[in-house]
Amino acid sequence: MEHPEPDTRTLERSLGEYVRAVAAAVGVPDESTTVEISDTATAYLGLPRRWRDRPHHDVMLVWSERRGWSLAVETDPAEAVIVLAYHGGDNLVPPPDAVARFVADTAAGRHTGQERPRPVAAATRRSLAERLRPYLRDAPEPGSAVPAGG
Known part of the structure; x- marks a missing residue:
């Protein structure tokens, strides 16, 4: 019997x-x-940068299966982070170069994302695994030996 969800590992x-x-x-x-x-x-x-309005705080890129990517400023531990923009769009797993453009454009003041999180239809773990499968193709198994000379 096939499991409806992929294993966590x-x-x-x-x-x-x-x-x-x-x-x-x-x-x-x-x-x-x-x-x-x-x-x-x-x-x-x-991210190795600071935000212009908060020069003493780090910038982070965060992804969630419920909201996708967002760019935010880290604050004091007792405070909530300040979200600068959400990536937007329908793709929960956009190509890495699209995420890089989103970060660069937002940092440059060209807000290409959304100011509020987009409503995302709940993705099953199986559909998420399918979207991520192309990135797993060439990755070696953890703990696997790399052949000599390769």
Whole structure:
């Protein structure tokens, strides 16, 4: 019998590979990213820039399976983050170069996203896994040995 939802480990790996592709497009090292699969799948990328109106606060790119990508300013731990823009569009998993353009345009003051989160139809974990599958193709299994010379 086939399971209706993918296992958490596979979903986490595929989301991780997608986030690494986005990080590369945005110019963020892997160590500045996190992925979490719990009741909601989420991702975080710490960006190497400050926001002009809040020069002492870091900027982050956040993804949620419920809202997609958003660009936000980190605040004090007791305060909610300040969302600058939401990516918008119908694609919950837009191509990494589209996410990079969204970040660059928003940082330049060309708001290409939305000021409010878009209503997203609840995606099943299976449909999310299908959208992320292309990013998992070439990723090695965790713990697998890399052949000598390759």
